[in-house]
Amino acid sequence: MPARKTSLTALELEQGIRGGVRAVLAKAITLAESTHARDQKKIRAVLKRLLPLTGNAIRIGITGVPGVGKSTFIEAFGEVLTRLGKKVAVLTVDPTSQKTKGSILGDKTRMEKLSRNPSVFIRPSPTGTALGGVTYHTREAMLLCEAAGFDVILIETVGVGQSETIVRNMVDFFLLLMLAGAGDELQGIKKGIMEMADGILITKADGNNVKAANEAKADALQALHFQQTPISGWKVKVLTVSSLENKGIEEAWRMIQEYDSHARHSGYLEINRGEQQVKWVDESLEQTFRQELESPKLTRIKSHLINKIRKHDMLPSEAADELWRAIGSKKR
Amino acid sequence: MPARKTSLTALELEQGIRGGVRAVLAKAITLAESTHARDQKKIRAVLKRLLPLTGNAIRIGITGVPGVGKSTFIEAFGEVLTRLGKKVAVLTVDPTSQKTKGSILGDKTRMEKLSRNPSVFIRPSPTGTALGGVTYHTREAMLLCEAAGFDVILIETVGVGQSETIVRNMVDFFLLLMLAGAGDELQGIKKGIMEMADGILITKADGNNVKAANEAKADALQALHFQQTPISGWKVKVLTVSSLENKGIEEAWRMIQEYDSHARHSGYLEINRGEQQVKWVDESLEQTFRQELESPKLTRIKSHLINKIRKHDMLPSEAADELWRAIGSKKR
Numbered sequence: 001m002p003a004r005k006t007s008l009t010a011l012e013l014e015q016g017i018r019g020g021v022r023a024v025l026a027k028a029i030t031l032a033e034s035t036h037a038r039d040q041k042k043i044r045a046v047l048k049r050l051l052p053l054t055g056n057a058i059r060i061g062i063t064g065v066p067g068v069g070k071s072t073f074i075e076a077f078g079e080v081l082t083r084l085g086k087k088v089a090v091l092t093v094d095p096t097s098q099k100t101k102g103s104i105l106g107d108k109t110r111m112e113k114l115s116r117n118p119s120v121f122i123r124p125s126p127t128g129t130a131l132g133g134v135t136y137h138t139r140e141a142m143l144l145c146e147a148a149g150f151d152v153i154l155i156e157t158v159g160v161g162q163s164e165t166i167v168r169n170m171v172d173f174f175l176l177l178m179l180a181g182a183g184d185e186l187q188g189i190k191k192g193i194m195e196m197a198d199g200i201l202i203t204k205a206d207g208n209n210v211k212a213a214n215e216a217k218a219d220a221l222q223a224l225h226f227q228q229t230p231i232s233g234w235k236v237k238v239l240t241v242s243s244l245e246n247k248g249i250e251e252a253w254r255m256i257q258e259y260d261s262h263a264r265h266s267g268y269l270e271i272n273r274g275e276q277q278v279k280w281v282d283e284s285l286e287q288t289f290r291q292e293l294e295s296p297k298l299t300r301i302k303s304h305l306i307n308k309i310r311k312h313d314m315l316p317s318e319a320a321d322e323l324w325r326a327i328g329s330k331k332r
Numbered sequence: 333m334p335a336r337k338t339s340l341t342a343l344e345l346e347q348g349i350r351g352g353v354r355a356v357l358a359k360a361i362t363l364a365e366s367t368h369a370r371d372q373k374k375i376r377a378v379l380k381r382l383l384p385l386t387g388n389a390i391r392i393g394i395t396g397v398p399g400v401g402k403s404t405f406i407e408a409f410g411e412v413l414t415r416l417g418k419k420v421a422v423l424t425v426d427p428t429s430q431k432t433k434g435s436i437l438g439d440k441t442r443m444e445k446l447s448r449n450p451s452v453f454i455r456p457s458p459t460g461t462a463l464g465g466v467t468y469h470t471r472e473a474m475l476l477c478e479a480a481g482f483d484v485i486l487i488e489t490v491g492v493g494q495s496e497t498i499v500r501n502m503v504d505f506f507l508l509l510m511l512a513g514a515g516d517e518l519q520g521i522k523k524g525i526m527e528m529a530d531g532i533l534i535t536k537a538d539g540n541n542v543k544a545a546n547e548a549k550a551d552a553l554q555a556l557h558f559q560q561t562p563i564s565g566w567k568v569k570v571l572t573v574s575s576l577e578n579k580g581i582e583e584a585w586r587m588i589q590e591y592d593s594h595a596r597h598s599g600y601l602e603i604n605r606g607e608q609q610v611k612w613v614d615e616s617l618e619q620t621f622r623q624e625l626e627s628p629k630l631t632r633i634k635s636h637l638i639n640k641i642r643k644h645d646m647l648p649s650e651a652a653d654e655l656w657r658a659i660g661s662k663k664r
Contacts, residue, residue, distance in 0.1 A: 129366055284653075312383040318376065
């Protein structure tokens with residue numbers, strides 16, 4: 001997705017973002033998503049100058065199986081936050097979009113009311129990029145939103161593949177949405193996902209479903225009871241919410257604020273963000289490695305080496321060493 | 333694990349392996365497991381000269397949950413094979429050994445009778461190495477065993493983590509052992525594992541358990557019915573076996589021979605082995621990349637760059653680029 005159409009200079013981009021101009025923010029994110037070296041160079045220059053403005057938002061990851069009510073919750077949650085004077089950015093990480101080109105999360109039309117709210121910026125996942133790319137760009141998009149003055153960043157993901165771990169690695173607070181079911185309340189929830197959560201919301205706690213939601217809450221608390229205390233020292237909370245009846249939404253925000261003040265006070269927030277930056281470096285490096293490997297030159301060398309292996313002229317480990325040298329020699 | 337104690341020259345190793353001397357084979361595998369560059373260089377020279385002798389064995393992967401009866405089956409299976417005049421090598425890939433230093437698979441004392449059989453070579457997994465290392469060395473050990481004249485290579489693994497996929501990527505035939513249970517016959521079997529199998533054995537089909545084993549067989553066939561035909565074109569078979577009563581063991585061998593002649597005839601065997609060599613190259617390269625990254629020099633540079641990131645002097649993506657350049661400059 002080259003971002004040719006933007007004719008804004010780095011300075012214009014920087015100034016627009018500083019001024020909180022959404023159209024400029026959207027263009028900057030498009031640049032960050034571009035695979036063109038020139039676009040990347042430009043957006044990096046912009047981001048670097050904006051770095052001092054970043055890091056002031058509360059970064060919240062939101063996950064849950066399809067049907068749990070993530071978008072209706074985000075709609076209700078976003079309304080509460082903007083009423084409290086917050087500027088809210090909603091970003092999505094959706095690994096399904098790369099495969100099917102249609103995504104489980106869909107696009108911003110799902111959150112119709114929220115998308116018309118002037119204090120809200122919604123940015124759906126780009127389609128067609130590798131998952132590594134999505135997260136890479138989501139991190140940059142997050143920083144750009146922070147520089148543009150957004151106070152709360154919501155990063156939404158769907159319970160597929162590695163996406164939760166990836167989102168968990170870029171947020172301060174990880175919120176798991178769960179559905180009260182007839183039988184096993186934890187059904188449909190991937191193993192290990194509860195260990196990642198800082199807070200759990202039992203959704204759709206309205207009408208006939210209130211009793212089941214309360215039972216699901218008790219079950220979740222029971223399950224948490226057997227878990228180790230997270231290194232943050234925070235005791236994971238479970239709440240019931242109804243996005244339809246607007247119940248529990250403010251409580252959810254209070255829980256997150258409580259976590260935030262706990263994590264800031266204990267120093268955990270800074271430690272965690274520091275570790276997340278290291279992971280970002282690792283992931284970027286990994287991506288560079290993959291890109292080099294998939295370059296036409298390396299692909300050509302590799303098929304030549306594979307031929308030698310087939311003829312018993314070379315060991316696979318020798319071929320790997322030769323490829324490694326070839327990757328090095330390509331660099332300027 | 334440096335292999336200092338072996339004072340054999342490359343030529344002595346080569347000749348010993350050509351002669352099928354087990355003590356030399358064992359020393360060669362130890363060299364392959366060594367992390368010392370000198371040992372690696374030596375064993376590569378040996379392996380390269382032996383390459384024309386490799387590829388003649390049937391490579392069989394054997395997996396199943398702990399308690400399914402893998403070792404008793406391998407004992408019975410090994411006896412049948414050696415009685416037919418085959419030389420059998422048993423290698424293990426056990427990801428649990430790296431963590432606990434004690435392994436689920438245990439060591440060769442489990443297969444006491446088989447280990448005294450002069451036509452059998454048993455090599456347990458080295459402990460303390462990373463999983464990547466284990467597989468890397470298991471591949472080399474497999475080639476060394478083939479060069480030493482073994483006709484059948486059994487690679488045993490346990491249903492933990494990625495180990496099945498890894499073993500599947502180095503064998504011709506993947507054998508899944510399953511237990512007949514009271515309730516759900518497929519219980520305890522990881523999702524996707526049946527898709528990898530070329531043959532399924534329902535174990536412990538003896539005494540009171542025969543009926544349950546037959547039911548489990550019917551269930552497995554039913555489950556397979558809904559699966560896509562594998563690209564090999566082979567129709568996956570399900571058999572019941574009793575290692576105790578020596579029932580079904582020869583049938584299992586017949587099934588594997590049938591597969592082998594099918595795969596050779598259709599050309600699939602060669603295609604599959606070719607693809608496995610490409611995977612071997614990829615894994616080796618990956619390993620080199622990781623090793624370079626974890627070198628003292630790179631670790632030092634990285635922590636310096638992380639400091640710059642913390643001070644908002646650098647973007648994580650810039651740090652990744654700088655690390656990438658540093659990895660290149662280290663190479664000779």
